[in-house]
Each structure stands twice: as C-alpha cells, then as structure tokens.
Amino acid sequence: xxxxxxxxxxxxxxxxxxxxxxxxxxxxxxxxxxxxxxxxxxxxxxxxxxxxxxxxxxxxxxxxxxxxxxxxxxxxxxxxxxxxxxxxxxxxxxxxxxxxxxxxxxxxxxxxxxxxxxxxxxxxxxxxxxxxxxxxxxxxxxxxxxxxxxxxxxxxxxxxxxxxxxxxxxxxxxxxxxxxxxxxxxxxxxxxxxxxxxxxxxxxxxxxxxxxxxxxxxxxxxxxxxxxxxxxxxxxxxxxxxxxxxxxxxxxxxxxxxxxx
Amino acid sequence: xxxxxxxxxxxxxxxxxxxxxxxxxxxxxxxxxxxxxxxxxxxxxxxxxxxxxxxxxxxxxxxxxxxxxxxxxxxxxxxxxxxxxxxxxxxxxxxxxxxxxxxxxxxxxxxxxxxxxxxxxxxxxxxxxxxxxxxxxxxxxxxxxxxxxxxxxxxxxxxxxxxxxxxxxxxxxxxxxxxxxxxxxxxxxxxxxxxxxxxxxxxxxxxxxxxxxxxxxxxxxxxxxxxxxxxxxxxxxxxxxxxxxxxxxxxxxxxxxxxxxxxxxxxxxxxxxxxxxxxxxxxxxxx
Amino acid sequence: xxxxxxxxxxxxxxxxxxxxxxxxxxxxxxxxxxxxxxxxxxxxxxxxxxxxxxxxxxxxxxxxxxxxxxxxxxxxxxxxxxxxxxxxxxxxxxxxxxxxxxxxxxxxxxxxxxxxxxxxxxxxxxxxxxxxxxxxxxxxxxxxxxxxxxxxxxxxxxxxxxxxxxxxxxxxxxxxxxxxxxxxxxxxxxxxxxxxxxxxxxxxxxxxxxxxxxxxxxxxxxxxxxxxxxxxxxxxxxxxxxxxxxxxxxxxxxxxxxxxxxxxxxxxxxxxxxxxxxxxxxxxxxxxxxxxxxxxxxxxxxxxxx
Numbered sequence: 100x101x102x103x104x105x106x107x108x109x110x111x112x113x114x115x116x117x118x119x120x121x122x123x124x125x126x127x128x129x130x131x132x133x134x135x136x137x138x139x140x141x142x143x144x145x146x147x148x149x150x151x152x153x154x155x156x157x158x159x160x161x162x163x164x165x166x167x168x169x170x171x172x173x174x175x176x177x178x179x180x181x182x183x184x185x186x187x188x189x190x191x192x193x194x195x196x197x198x199x200x201x202x203x204x205x206x207x208x209x210x211x212x213x214x215x216x217x218x219x220x221x222x223x224x225x226x227x228x229x230x231x232x233x234x235x236x237x238x239x240x241x242x243x244x245x246x247x248x249x250x251x252x253x254x255x256x257x258x259x260x261x262x263x264x265x266x267x268x269x270x271x272x273x274x275x276x277x278x279x280x281x282x283x284x285x286x287x288x289x290x291x292x293x294x295x296x297x298x299x300x301x302x303x304x305x306x307x308x309x310x311x312x313x314x315x316x317x318x319x320x321x322x323x324x325x326x327x328x329x330x331x332x333x334x335x336x337x338x339x340x341x342x343x344x345x346x347x348x349x350x351x352x353x354x355x356x357x358x359x360x
Numbered sequence: 361x362x363x364x365x366x367x368x369x370x371x372x373x374x375x376x377x378x379x380x381x382x383x384x385x386x387x388x389x390x391x392x393x394x395x396x397x398x399x400x401x402x403x404x405x406x407x408x409x410x411x412x413x414x415x416x417x418x419x420x421x422x423x424x425x426x427x428x429x430x431x432x433x434x435x436x437x438x439x440x441x442x443x444x445x446x447x448x449x450x451x452x453x454x455x456x457x458x459x460x461x462x463x464x465x466x467x468x469x470x471x472x473x474x475x476x477x478x479x480x481x482x483x484x485x486x487x488x489x490x491x492x493x494x495x496x497x498x499x500x501x502x503x504x505x506x507x508x509x510x511x512x513x514x515x516x517x518x519x520x521x522x523x524x525x526x527x528x529x530x531x532x533x534x535x536x537x538x539x540x541x542x543x544x545x546x547x548x549x550x551x552x553x554x555x556x557x558x559x560x561x562x563x564x565x566x567x568x569x570x571x572x573x574x575x576x577x578x579x580x581x582x583x584x585x586x587x588x589x590x591x592x593x594x595x596x597x598x599x600x601x602x603x604x605x606x607x608x609x610x611x612x613x614x615x616x617x618x619x620x621x622x623x624x625x626x627x628x629x630x631x632x633x634x635x636x637x638x639x640x641x642x643x644x645x646x647x
Numbered sequence: 648x649x650x651x652x653x654x655x656x657x658x659x660x661x662x663x664x665x666x667x668x669x670x671x672x673x674x675x676x677x678x679x680x681x682x683x684x685x686x687x688x689x690x691x692x693x694x695x696x697x698x699x700x701x702x703x704x705x706x707x708x709x710x711x712x713x714x715x716x717x718x719x720x721x722x723x724x725x726x727x728x729x730x731x732x733x734x735x736x737x738x739x740x741x742x743x744x745x746x747x748x749x750x751x752x753x754x755x756x757x758x759x760x761x762x763x764x765x766x767x768x769x770x771x772x773x774x775x776x777x778x779x780x781x782x783x784x785x786x787x788x789x790x791x792x793x794x795x796x797x798x799x800x801x802x803x804x805x806x807x808x809x810x811x812x813x814x815x816x817x818x819x820x821x822x823x824x825x826x827x828x829x830x831x832x833x834x835x836x837x838x839x840x841x842x843x844x845x846x847x848x849x850x851x852x853x854x855x856x857x858x859x860x861x862x863x864x865x866x867x868x869x870x871x872x873x874x875x876x877x878x879x880x881x882x883x884x885x886x887x888x889x890x891x892x893x894x895x896x897x898x899x900x901x902x903x904x905x906x907x908x909x910x911x912x913x914x915x916x917x918x919x920x921x922x923x924x925x926x927x928x929x930x931x932x933x934x935x936x937x938x939x940x941x942x943x944x945x946x947x948x949x950x951x952x953x
Binding site for chain 2: 341
Binding site for chain 3: 154155156175176177180183184185187188189192193194195196197199201202206207210211232233234235236237250253257
C-alpha cells in the first residue's frame with residue numbers, strides 16, 4: 100500500500116496578539132491510496148482548518164505535508180492543483196451564481212490548459228449522474244443535490260490523487276444525502292480515488308470510511324478503525340461520549356456528559 | 361380552559377384538516393394539505409425533509425404566516441379556544457404566553473443588541489405587569505432551571521458572547537418563563553454540536569415533563585426524533601403520511617417512511633449501499 | 648402573466664425560456680429575457696426606460712426631428728412665444744427653442760455616456776481589486792478613493808475647467824473624476840461580501856490567479872450594483888453638467904446645451920419664461936427618467952435591496 104498523504108506535526112495559528120487562535124495543534128496522520136479516511140470533530144475542533152491547509156487555501160501552516168512522499172509547496176502551483184481537490188459543504192455557496200454548469204466545469208480545464216474540454220465535461224457530468232440537459236443551466240435552477248453533484252464533477256475534472264470532502268452532505272436532505280454518498284462510494288470503487296472525509300456525523304463516517312481520527316480543540320484525541328465505532332469500543336472518553344451522543348437521545352447517558360477542553 | 365388544565369387526559373391541541381396555501385404569480389402552492397392530529401401532554405415529533413411543510417405547521421398553529429397565506433381548517437383548537445377565530449389581539453395573548461416557539465439558531469432568533477436577561481425579562485413584561493426586581497428574580501430562576509451555572513453572568517451577556525448551546529438555553533428559558541402549556545420547537549438543536557444537542561434536549565425534556573407541557577418537536581432528523589419523542593408524525597408534500605409511536609419507528613409501513621429509514625447510514629447496522637427514495641406521485645395525493 | 652407588450656414569436660420565446668438550454672449563448676439570452684420580463688412588470692421602470700429611449704431617439708435623429716438649425720440667429724424673431732413656425736418659441740437671439748432642445752439632447756447624451764464609460768470601469772476595477780486583494784492594495788486604493796470623494800463635484804469641475812479652459816470635454820473629464828469613487832465604494836462592498844464564498848475558494852484551488860478571479864468571477868457579480876448606482880447617479884451628473892453649462896463652463900456657444908440655454912433665458916425669465924423653463928423641464932424629465940430606470944433595474948439586478 101502506498102501512502103498518498105502524510106501529515107506530520109501540523110500547526111495552524113490564526114490571528115495575532117489576543118486574537119491568536121491555535122486552531123490545529125500538532126496533528127499527524129497518514130492516508131493510504133484508495134482508502135477513505137475520516138476526520139471527525141465538533142465545531143471548533145480544527146477539522147475544517149486541516150482540510151483548508153491540505154488543499155492550499157490556508158498557507159499559514161507549520162509542519163510537513165507530503166503527497167506521494169514529496170513535500171507540498173506552500174503556494175499552490177498548477178501541478179499541485181492536479182493532486183488535491185476539494186468538495187465544499189454548502190451547495191448553495193460553492194457554485195458561481197452567474198456561471199452555467201458548463202462554464203463552471205470548463206474553468207479548471209482552461210486554467211490548467213487541458214484540451215478536449217467538451218468531451219471531458221460531458222464525461223464528468225455522466226460520471227456524477229447528471230443528465231446532459233443540465234449542462235447549460237444556472238445554479239439557481241438546480242436543487243441542492245444537483246449542485247453538489249456539479250461540485251463533485253468539478254473536483255473530478257482535474258483527476259486529483261486526493262479528494263477532500265468537507266461535510267459534503269450536511270446541507271442536504273436525508274434522501275438526497277443517500278444519493279450523494281452512494282455516488283461517492285461508487286466513484287471511489289470505479290476510479291480508485293483517495294478520500295479524506297471531514298464530518299461531525301459518525302454514522303456517515305462509519306458508512307464511508309475504514310479508518311478515522313477524532314479531533315477536539317485542535318488535537319487528535321484518538322485514531323481508530325471504524326470497527327471500533329461499530330463495536331462501541333473507543334478508548335478515549337471523548338470519543339465514547341461522542342459516540343453515545345450520536346446513537347440517539349438517552350436521558351440517563353446525558354447526565355454523565357462532561358466537557359473536554 | 362380550566363378543565364383542560366386540570367385534566368391530564370384531554371388533548372391540549374386538536375387540529376383537523378388544516379390546510380395552508382400561498383397565492384403566487386404562477387398559481388396556488390399548497391404548503392399544508394388537510395393535516396389532522398391531536399396533541400396531549402406528550403412529546404410529538406414532526407419529521408420531514410425540506411418542503412414537507414413541517415415548519416409551516418408550527419407557524420400555522422401560532423398564525424405566524426405571511427398575509428399571503430390562506431389558512432383553513434375544520435378545527436384548530438388549543439385548550440378549548442378556537443385559534444382560527446381569535447382576533448390578532450387575542451392571538452397575541454396566546455403567543456409567547458400559552459404557546460411558545462423555539463427556533464433553530466440563537467444567533468438569528470435572539471436580539472443582538474439586548475442583553476440576554478433583558479430579553480427574557482421582556483417576554484415576561486409583555487404578558488403582564490411585573491416589577492423590575494421581581495422580574496429579575498424570575499429570570500435568574502428560569503436561567504437556573506435551564507442549567508446555566510452562572511446565571512448572573514449570562515443575564516448581562518450579549519448574544520454574540522454566548523456559545524450556541526448557551527444561546528439555545530437562553531432561548532428555551534425565554535420560551536418557558538411565561539409558563540406556557542405548549543412548546544413548539546422548530547429544529548432547536550440542528551445548529552448545535554452533537555453533545556451539546558443532547559444536553560439541550562435533556563433540559564427541554566425535563567422542563568416539559570415536570571410542567572406537564574405539550575411539545576411539538578419539528579426536525580429533519582428521524583433518528584433523533586425517534587429517540588427523543590413519544591410519538592412521531594412523518595410529513596411529505598404537506599401531508600402527514602404516517603404517524604406512529606416512537607418505539608414503533610422501525611415498523612413503519614408507508615413507503616416514504618420506510619425509504620427514509622433505509623436511506624440513513626447507521627453505525628450499528630452497516631449497509632453496502634444506502635437505499636434511495638423513489639418518489640411516487642401517489643404520496644402527494646394522500647390517503 | 649404580463650409582458651404581452653414585448654412577446655416575441657412563439658418559437659423564439661420557447662427557445663428563450665427553454666428548461667434545458669443547449670448552449671451557453673442560449674442560457675445567457677434566456678436569463679436576460681427572464682430579467683427583462685421581471686423589469687417589464689414595473690410600470691414606473693418602463694416609464695423611465697421610455698424617457699431614456701426618447702432621449703436616445705432625439706439624439707440619433709436630431710436632424711430629422713428638429714425644425715430648424717438651432718444655431719441660426721434671427722434677430723427679427725427674438726423672444727417669440729410658441730407659434731407654428733417656432734413650436735416652443737425663440738430665445739433672445741432668435742434661435743428656435745425646440746430645435747435647440749432636440750440638438751441639446753445630443754450634448755446631454757454625450758456627457759452621460761462619456762462620463763459613464765470613463766468612471767464606471769475605473770470604479771468597478773478599483774473597488775473590486777481593493778476589496779479582493781486586501782492589505783496594502785486595499786488601503787492605498789481606498790485612500791485615493793477617499794481623496795477624490797472628498798471633492799464636491801461642482802467645485803472640482805470648476806477648478807478643472809478653470810485650469811484647462813472651458814469646453815465640453817473638460818467638463819466631462821471633471822465630472823467623471825468625481826463620479827468614480829462612489830462606484831469604487833459600492834464595488835468594494837460587494838466584493839468583501841463575496842470574497843470568502845466557497846465558489847471563489849473553489850476556483851483558487853484550481854489554480855486561478857488574482858487577475859482571473861477578479862475579472863471573471865468577482866466583477867460580474869459587482870457589476871449589477873455599479874450599474875444601478877450609476878443609473879441613479881445620472882440625474883446628478885446631468886444636473887452638474889447643466890450647472891457647468893449655466894456658468895458658461897460647459898459646452899461653448901454655438902453648441903446648444905440645456906444648461907447654457909437656461910443661463911441665456913435667465914434675463915428674460917419673467918416675461919418670456921419659456922426660454923428658461925423648457926430646457927429646465929427637459930433636464931427634470933431626463934433626470935427623472937434615469938432615476939426611475941435605475942429603480943427598476945435595481946428590482947431586477949439586486950432584488951434583496953428593495
């Protein structure tokens with residue numbers, strides 16, 4: 100198994116002076132080729148910050164990020180863009196309101212100077228299950244699920260080694276979520292993508308991933324296989340509490356909840 | 361009304377054939393179609409996806425819909441009062457006092473330029489004269505009831521200084537301080553982290569049970585409603601497609617309800633592929 | 648559904664309103680057509696549009712519409728009231744008021760278009776760049792904007808023509824210099840709102856540089872607000888131009904210009920009121936037209952502001 104992504108001692112600090120926020124404090128993990136790696140945490144855990152540092156949207160990180168064994172540049176160069184792509188959480192904000200779907204998908208190809216654009220766009224739409232009739236529509240004419248498919252198609256066009264998924268279904272209805280999750284599973288099986296999936300929802304992680312890390316206030320609290328979730332054997336009390344809360348409302352269990360800071 | 365207050369078996373709310381429609385440039389849009397149910401002193405969950413009409417239901421009961429909405433019902437009765445025939449002034453006596461509503465995000469539902477305690481005080485003041493000292497005492501008391509450990513600090517805090525969970529507790533406090541009989545909660549915990557969510561739900565659970573209130577819990581989260589509520593209504597396309605006891609959730613029979621259940625990923629019961637819903641237009645036609 | 652007044656042939660209409668367009672061009676036309684339908688529902692906006700179109704028409708076909716040469720002086724016909732020969736009378740040099748009005752529309756249009764063409768792109772670019780790049784670029788550009796903003800329009804225009812000499816082009820430059828800061832501010836405010844959006848982050852991760860993002864992603868979104876603002880500004884620009892003309896610093900005689908016409912008619916305003924009132928009415932109507940048009944456009948382009 101080859102390691103596609105390796106993160107060593109990642110630190111991310113925002114702001115200066117009193118406003119300094121140490122969002123990520125020394126994270127290390129590795130992701131193998133073709134796997135779906137889960138990052139779970141509540142708000143403020145730093146999980147989204149890790150993703151943004153991985154795809155280059157945040158350049159003020161310290162530590163090491165290696166893709167295929169080679170360190171990534173702090174400022175993205177075109178080659179880097181073809182290695183890592185990201186699917187955003189909010190389908191309503193991730194597409195330019197004035198660009199048609201075609202234009203949206205053409206953009207990365209034009210920026211990277213890739214040819215055969217019409218064909219590639221058509222193939223990408225097919226891959227995510229969007230009919231040709233959607234090609235020249237504007238985002239406001241699409242539903243949330245359809246927009247998210249466009250977001251996924253856009254990320255696939257550059258054929259990245261690593262696909263980062265930032266809560267890809269949290270803004271969608273339950274039935275639409277199922278379609279998108281099935282699509283992501285299918286794409287991974289067909290094309291061998293490697294995913295890093297960030298979410299707060301343990302049930303999605305347990306469906307999609309084999310391994311996961313749990314983050315709290317910028318640190319990794321526990322790294323475990325998904326099996327441990329299913330068998331309810333996490334070792335860390337924070338993870339146990341998170342798992343308990345994810346299984347449903349249990350009045351007695353709530354009494355025992357603590358704050359982990 | 362006194363009989364209903366004292367008699368725990370009579371339903372608090374009776375809704376029969378409630379319909380809400382909007383007139384738009386492209387024709388009439390039905391948000392609710394002939395919804396009927398009864399609510400006693402229990403926790404009733406209303407589950408649906410976007411467009412199912414669940415939020416419209418909560419607002420229709422309080423008559424908080426825009427003027428362009430047309431509400432009609434055979435019966436919309438709360439503790440013996442006909443809510444449809446009440447004047448606006450009469451409704452104002454009901455809202456915030458007998459029936460209250462908790463909304464989703466305290467960042468948007470609480471006033472950003474008033475202190476938290478003052479907002480709760482205002483809720484009291486609207487519904488009756490109350491001295492400043494007595495009012496403050498009651499506010500501190502209710503803040504303690506929602507498990508806020510330092511009520512003095514929270515009284516003087518502004519909304520942006522409070523965390524999400526704290527804000528929802530303030531909102532809950534504001535909505536129970538007038539001792540209502542019915543609480544409508546519209547996605548009250550959807551914006552919260554999962555552990556905080558459980559804590560806020562426990563507070564609502566305790567308050568509702570201890571005071572013998574009725575609770576309508578509107579949410580998109582079927583599992584949450586199944587574990588928190590006593591009874592569940594599942595809505596689709598403005599109709600109630602199924603109702604069941606929470607303990608019987610896994611035995612639902614309507615294809616939409618089954619579809620929803622089977623499309624959820626589960627930690628305990630892994631599935632290879634999540635079932636996707638095939639929407640049958642017959643579901644919109646109703647029983 | 649209203650819109651019967653501008654109903655294209657059924658085939659074209661179907662093409663424009665198609666659910667699933669088959670080309671980018673069709674999609675863009677369809678969107679423009681839908682926007683037009685929303686605009687057409689607003690009667691006041693249509694009135695504004697009609698006035699602006701009338702202005703364009705007069706300017707374009709002035710030689711055909713006017714009844715006489717506006718610069719022709721006929722001292723035997725001084726200060727005549729409305730008659731068959733001179734529909735709106737004559738001024739103190741015997742020039743036909745109606746023809747001067749019609750030809751004056753050319754000057755007004757010239758000023759409006761030139762000011763717009765100069766100031767709007769500058770404002771749009773400065774504001775979008777400042778808002779998007781941030782940091783020192785933002786600070787420097789905004790301080791420059793503030794400096795230009797702080798000049799009262801007429802005073803700056805006066806200073807300009809005083810140094811460069813009176814004339815239409817100098818007046819246009821002077822007005823444009825004071826008009827662009829407002830568009831820069833509007834554009835910057837819009838840019839700040841969309842800078843953090845995911846669709847901008849997405850195109851960054853694809854490798855786009857600042858220039859591409861500003862021109863192809865940010866500016867198309869800030870353009871509507873600038874258009875609305877510019878249209879509403881038109882009234883003020885016309886008045887400023889008229890003011891300069893009134894002071895003799897705009898278009899120089901014999902070019903007919905509405906402001907200058909008011910100045911000329913000032914002396915006889917009590918007895919031969921039409922000489923000053925007619926161009927004054929024209930200025931009023933055209934300013935009103937642009938205002939109504941701007942309001943109507945705002946409803947279409949930026950509905951959240953209404």
